[in-house]
Amino acid sequence: MTSLDRSTVFRIISLTLAGGDVIQTIPGTWVLYKKQWLRRRISPLCFFYAMARYMSIISLIFNGYNAFSRNYTPTSCKHLYMFPNVTALLAGIAVQVLVYIRTVAISGRAVRVRIGLGVVMLLGFPVQTFGIVYHRDPFFNDGACKGKVLRPGEPDWNIVYYSAHMAFDLIACATATYFLVYSSRVLGVFHFSKLARNVLRDGLFYFLVVFLVNLWVVLEFAQVFVSGAxxxxxxxxxxxxxxxxxLSTQNRTAGNTSSDHDYSASVSRGPPHFFSHDQSQEFDTELESGVFVLSETAVESQKLSFRSEATRHKTAVSEPDSEPTTRKPNVS
Structure with missing residues (x-):
């Protein structure tokens, strides 16, 4: 097959996969929207989820239409050739905001994560915009229309766009994984709750799939190989x-209560046992906008409990029990 044939095949595959998944996720999406209606407010999670969902759908539809259409004229192509790219850019921004919200939530809203990751995300937006729009011109071909870098000797600047996405995903995934692992040992127990394991698994799966497909595209734009994907x-x-x-987080946490957190007994080596089985199960989590959030208050209270128990034990060891002394009778 030629490169054009492969591009056509991948467009059909992409539209089929995305369309099927959009239909499949309608019930979960409806539940998410219903929650916003009942609360009479739209959460940032819901807003950016809707933005990512519908901007992606619009971009995919117009991408296919621009490639398969034979109705464009050179004039109309100049007006609409960037529409799929711009909507894809907006969808990508919304996706990164969702990843940012999730990572900040997992960190317990740590200030350094909110600021540090927020700065990385905001600095990435103009870089990604540059990769989408720089030197991209209308390419009219027998009624079809697309945006393309036509200047000889220049690379396809989409490399910059996808590379920036990969960098942000890598930083966000590393940050979320660190805090999830840290939360499993803050009480001296190296055992994830069921919810924490699921959140970690979903996050790593998302990162690996998205990172690999973006790397595939970067290598293709760098002309390492040609696949049309x-x-x-x-x-x-x-x-x-x-x-x-x-949606997996929404569905999983909908029926969860505090009793679902299956932290096992403390595995602190040797006496004294600073955390009992009941105390380790009290490690609190909260669910806000359907995103797993480690409660900073619970962590701090457990740390204070740890310190107080350690202090009492140290005092008991350093001060031996005093024995009552018997008073000798005076001998006159």
Whole structure:
């Protein structure tokens, strides 16, 4: 098959996969929207989820239409050739905001994560915009229309866009994983709760799938190989991954209560046992907007409990029990 044939095949595959997943996620999406209606407010999670979902759908539809259409004229192509790219950019921004919200939530809203990761995300937006729009011109071909870098000797600047996405995903995934692992040992127990294991698994799965498909596209734009997948497959994969990342957390946490956290007994080596089985099960989590959040208050209270128990034990060891003394009778 020629490169054009492969691009056509990948467009069809992408539209089929994305369309099927959009239909499949309608019930979960409806539940998410219903929660917002009952609360009479739209959470940031819901807003950016909707933005990522529908901007991706619009971009995929117009990407396919621009490639398969034979109705464009050179004039109309100049007006609409960037529409799929801009909507894809907006969808990508929404996806990164969702990853940011999730990572900040997992960190317990740590200030250094909110600021540090927020700065990385905001600095990435103009870089990604540059990669999408720089020197991208309308390419009219027998009624079809697309945006393309036509200047000789220049690379396809989409490399910058996808590389920035990969860098942010790598930093966010490393940060979330660190805090999830840290939370499992803050009480002296190296055992994840069921919810924490699921959140870690979903996050790592999202990262691996999205990172690998973006790396595939970067290598293709760098002309390491030609597959035709760069036309629309990355957007379809990211759409599917982010929908399941958000909705799986929503569905999983909907029926969870504090009794679902299956922290096992403390494995502190040797006496004294600073954390009993009941205390280790009291490690609190809260669910806000359906995102797993480690409660800073609970962590701090457990740390204070640890310190107080340690202090009492140290005092008991350093001060031996005093024995009552018997008073000798005076001998006159």
């Amino acid at each position: 760069a036309s629309s497959l990355p957007l379809a994969v990211v759409l599917i991954a982010i929908q399941h990342l958000v």
